[in-house]
Amino acid sequence: MSAPPAPGFRLYLLRHAKAGWALPGQKDFDRTLGDAGLVEAEIVAEMAADRGFAPELILTSTAVRCLQTAEAFRRAMGENLDIRDIDALYEGAADSYREIITGQGSLASLMVVGHNPAIEEILREILGERVAAETIPYGYPPGALAVIDFHDRPQAGILPPARLVAWLDPECHDG
Numbered sequence: 001m002s003a004p005p006a007p008g009f010r011l012y013l014l015r016h017a018k019a020g021w022a023l024p025g026q027k028d029f030d031r032t033l034g035d036a037g038l039v040e041a042e043i044v045a046e047m048a049a050d051r052g053f054a055p056e057l058i059l060t061s062t063a064v065r066c067l068q069t070a071e072a073f074r075r076a077m078g079e080n081l082d083i084r085d086i087d088a089l090y091e092g093a094a095d096s097y098r099e100i101i102t103g104q105g106s107l108a109s110l111m112v113v114g115h116n117p118a119i120e121e122i123l124r125e126i127l128g129e130r131v132a133a134e135t136i137p138y139g140y141p142p143g144a145l146a147v148i149d150f151h152d153r154p155q156a157g158i159l160p161p162a163r164l165v166a167w168l169d170p171e172c173h174d175g
Helices: 035-050 064-077 094-102 118-127 129-135
Strands: 009-015 057-061 082-086 109-114 145-150 163-168
Touching (some): 035 064, 035 145, 035 163, 057 064, 064 109, 094 118, 118 129
Parallel strands (some): 009 109, 057 082, 057 109
Antiparallel strands (some): 009 145, 145 163
């Protein structure tokens, strides 16, 4: 039996893990992961590594909680994992996320670590409402990772329909 064909492009959508409450006078941007979030980030990173899910590049919001979530993947997948932070992923809407995703050239795979509601909106756009509602009936949980394969490469701000390959939720530990 032959292996299934490689996807045209694989996208990993990761919402940052659970953040702690802001300290008095602290900006939202500077919020760190809470204790539960630190554990969640490690769990989902290990789940992904165990399944061989490894992006070529991670693009992350510059918010501290996203940077911490992305670093868990570096620990699980190796120091050579390319992680780049992008300011537009902090306050950007789904349109910004879409432009960033489609602007990455010839990569075979990309992980985006970001925030709701943009992460959820992109997932719903790519998978369609029915599949998205089955996958995230209560919204996109913190620390969860969607692994999505595209037959056709996204381009010029357009994310074509795609297929959910895996859903890794650190709360479930069973992906």
